[in-house]
Amino acid sequence: MKRFPILCASILALLLAGGRGASGSDIVIVGEGGSGKVTISLKGMCPGGGAAERLFYDVLERDLTRSGWFNVVDRTAATVLVEGSCTQSGGRLSAVCDVKNGATGGRYLSRVFTETPTASRQLAHMVADAIVEAVKKVPGIASSKIVLVGSKSGKKDLFVCGADGADMVQLTRDGTPCLSPTWSPRADNLFYTSFHRGFPDVYQVQLATGQRSRVASYPGINAGADASPDGKLLALALSKDGNPELYVLQLRSKKLTRLTKTKFAAEASPSWSPDGRQIAFVSDSTGSPQVYVISSGGGKAQRITFRGNENVSPDWGPDGRIAYSSRRQGRYQICVYDPNTRGDTSVTEEPVDHESPSWAPDGRHIVYTRTQGYRSDVYVLDTSGDAEVRLTQFQGDWYSPSWAPR
């Protein structure tokens, strides 16, 4: 899949870039985050003396730590050594990057990355992802984007930010609520529900052009749109036939297929499986909202959640696991269901609300809404055990995040 095209406005990126605690560059973290981490040293990476180069170095260090796969340590304690330089010349910022195994001398990566001098952060994200991919053979997330809803202006608008919460850009100014944004599989389009024209309709935004079109405006609600892995279909909830049901819309032909038929229940929140064969969704046909799975061609739905008196907002992750929000002891916790074992694990436990989870492309991290004292912010958790990280640091409420695929 294509890398997400750096979203508009490097100007806006600049406005926000410095804000998020570029901590001292000599921090050494030893032994934190438990076993299974690879020790890595950036000490052989000599940044030039300028601000752009130093910012690159700080962001790279933070990205590697946030990836969850590395402990950034001193040179003598490291298994993986990053050597090279970051210098600015001729209107370009270049990172020469040589990544080796300190013990065996084996080389993971040897590459030169370049960006414009104002894009230190993006350059660092590129290098961090390349290191993660070369050493751990898994997708990096540093360059990936997150779309979310924010009420900074008092209205509920769409925003897009980086995986570290920086480079926040406002996308909509509708003056009416925006709901549940999701990405197209190539991360070049967004789908969301807006009351822009008085009714809940599904809109598509082409990010490169900013062009918006209404893709579903049937009578009643049009909501929860999620694009199929091949990008050709949209699963969504419609009520045009008399109550909220699940449908699949062919984006090109506009042909509509109804998947559920539950006269006395409401359906919501579809999420495609990575192979496009199944769809997870919410139905309240038993009297409380629970997560079900149905073949994307229709058929009999199978309930997969049995603990917690409400189970909502399923998100089918890239490795096949389904994250959802489960109401237990009066609080919403993020849970992960594994279709192979049919078991579920709670990955949050604090007595506050954790809602609307969305998997990162690495299948390890989950972005979600954390609500405490009726204030909502967006956080990232690590299913392998690292501490949660808060992404939004602004006034207003921030919620309904969706992590872009890559």
Place this chain on the structure above:
Amino acid sequence: MKKTIVSAVFGVVVCCLLIGSSGCTSVDEELLGADGDVLIPLGVDGGGEFPLGPRADGLPGEPVADVAFDSVAFLYDSFQIADSERGKIEAIADYMNRNHDVTVYIDGHCDERGSREYNLSLSEHRALAIRAYLISLGVAGNRVLTRSFGEEQPLDLGHRESAWRQNRRGEFELYR
């Protein structure tokens, strides 16, 4: 001994129920959230689906200003119309059966708790449950439209059961 413990626990639960939201909110919420294992069919003839008519952008005429109707209240996570609320819908049906040029919008709403996406579906289901009842009372389906907002338009911005109760509602807007 075991029996004593059981009845003691039962006593506590009953007390919590009686105290309601003031002392023991979570128990109250759990019970409300778990309601509805038995689903009451919509409408008089066992319910059914009444497909919505085509939607035109813009409002179906001028707002009717000389009458107002009470909102219909709902329990948490429920779209069932309680017996106490039926009279409100019957009043509208009565008005609409006497005023054939009137079209109604039913706006469904939820309280702030729970998934926003599910709440949008639930609020629409509330509006459609009211619509089904209106249809069963003789109002033509093409005169009853829905426009649901999930939890996006609370009446009361508070975070207590008293606010939530106000916000779980179906509102009526009449046009002529």
